[in-house]
Amino acid sequence: MLQAVKTYLKITWDDEDALLQAIIERGKAYLNDLTGSELDFDTDGQPKSLLLDYCRYVHNNASEYFEENFAREIIRLQLQVAAEGMSADGRA
Numbered sequence: 855m856l857q858a859v860k861t862y863l864k865i866t867w868d869d870e871d872a873l874l875q876a877i878i879e880r881g882k883a884y885l886n887d888l889t890g891s892e893l894d895f896d897t898d899g900q901p902k903s904l905l906l907d908y909c910r911y912v913h914n915n916a917s918e919y920f921e922e923n924f925a926r927e928i929i930r931l932q933l934q935v936a937a938e939g940m941s942a943d944g945r946a
Contacts, residue, residue, distance in 0.1 A: 855878050855895060855896070855905075856871060856874060856875055856878065858902075858906065859874055859877075859878055859906060859909045860874065862906045862909070862910065863909065863910060863913055874909070874913070877908075877909050877912045877913060878905070878909060880912070881905045881908040881909055881912070882895055882905060884908065885901060885904055885905060885908065885931075888928055888931075888932065889931055889932050889935045890932075890935070891935045891939070893931075893935075900927065900930065900931050900934070901931065903927075904924060904927055904928065904931065907920070907924060908920055911923075
């Protein structure tokens with residue numbers, strides 16, 4: 855995931871790797887907490903996309919705007935996770 859974030863942020867140097875890795879881990883925990891689920895951040899899709907954007911916002915010192923600017927995407931992901939949970943339980 856580190857290389858994906860560096861590519862997304864157009865970072866070609868290694869000086870910030872530890873910082874970026876910490877941002878990635880915080881972002882994963884944050885998004886998992888928002889959805890109440892363990893998301894798959896390794897495959898292309900909404901969770902990975904949101905994680906990349908979360909990292910972009912934190913890296914640019916704008917984390918306070920992330921949830922507001924991505925509210926629709928977050929809600930869509932929450933609904934998707936809930937629907938998948940219901941299907942797995944056999945209720946839908």
